[in-house]
Amino acid sequence: MGKQLTNLPPEIGNLTNLTRLNLTDSDLTELPPEIGKLANLTILNMKKNNLTKLPPEIGKLTNLKNFNLSENQLNELPAEIGKLTNLTSLDLSGNNLTELLIEIGDMTSLTELYLNNCNLTKLPKEIGYLTDLTKLELRGNHLTILPIEFENLTKLVDFRWEGNPFDEQSLKRAKRIKERLLQDSISILFNYYKELHTVLTKKHTEKDLHDAVFTFTSSTNKFTDYDKYQKYYELIMSLIEYLYNEAPDDEQNLFMVAELIDAGIKEKGYEKYERDLDILFSMLEEKDKNHIALKHYYKAGSLSNSFIETCRSSFSAIGKPNNVFKYVREQADIEILAQLICISFGDNSNKSDIDRLSKYLIGLYNNSQKTGKPVKSIDLKINMFEIEKLKSFWSGCDY
DSSP, X not given: OOSOOOOOOGGGGGOTTOOEEEOTTOOOOOOOGGGGGOTTOOEEEOOSSOOOOOOGGGGGOTTOOEEEOOSSOOSOOOGGGGGOTTOOEEEOTTSOOSSOOGXXXXXXXXXXXXXXXXXXXXXXXXXXXXXXXXXXXXXXXXXXXXXXXXXXXTTOSEEEOOSOOOOHHHHHHHHHHHHHHHHHHHHHHHHHHHHHHHHHHSOOOHHHHHHHHHHHHHHHOOOSSHHHHHHHHHHHHHHHHHHHHHSOGGGOSHHHHHHHHHTTOOOTTOTTSOOHHHHHHHHHHHHOTTOHHHHHHHHHOOOOHHHHHHHHHHHTTTOSHHHHHXXXXXXXXXXXXXXXXXXXXXXXXXXXXXXXXXXXXXXXXXXXXXXXXXXXXXXXXXXXXXXXXXXXHHHTOOO
């Protein structure tokens, strides 16, 4: 709806079968009590209005799942909002709330809560009752204390708190939570890479491949546009199908996926030439025009340098090599670990990282000799010679 809509008529309450209502970017200053009659609403978007308060009847919308009140002028919330016990996402960012009601703790179905730039000065301990929260944003407030009850939010995977003047104890608590989230998220991501590696190296169905690639790409996606994400998904599908069906065994690894993504870049001065990746798939088409990898590659459509660079960044979501060392080393899956460290080097590659990798590989090798348990490397049997070969190879990586 456009601007100039300053209020809703009471008759809005007659739309009892309405399940979604989007009133974004209007000039609404209040909601009528009759809004409470829309008992079937599941999504209510009131972003960018001029609301200063909500009617108590808002608590009657018990089927509501998603409620966006960001960028209004709310100074307080009615206690009845705590009755929205089926709500999973609540966005209050950009208001002037200063404090939250203790009733926030009754909204136990919440998985996402956005409280950025609300001028909040304190949080109720009842926020610790929201144990299903996976995402919590508190950026740009005036919070000095983070309640100890935050330790109960064990399902959090995304916690943003920058821009608050936390006291020393609260700052330590926030950093401790952030550290745990990083460890958990990298461990989860490591498993997604392992699933990709499995479909790369073992016989799989189309569904196996789809599940592994969909899970990985949706978790690492850095595109805000859905169509570009879909292109990213199709590109990764095509590269894995190509390597699985066409590449020799020693090239069926995650590092080669990254190499093929890089082959989609057109270097400066060579813009008029075909991309190396396009040439590769043109050759594949000459060999087998019905190849499964081609189907996905053509679905990905035309590629630009900026798109390929974002794909490469997304594929390297494991981050800096230090992340791999710090959080993945205990997985003891050297085959995956070595590939991820290689992928993660990027512009952060340095001699220190490579030396640490070598020492780590040597340590695992020595341990395997004592225990009699073999340890895998990147498609190579681990021995001192091969470790030096890997070290030399990674030292020469210039990407």
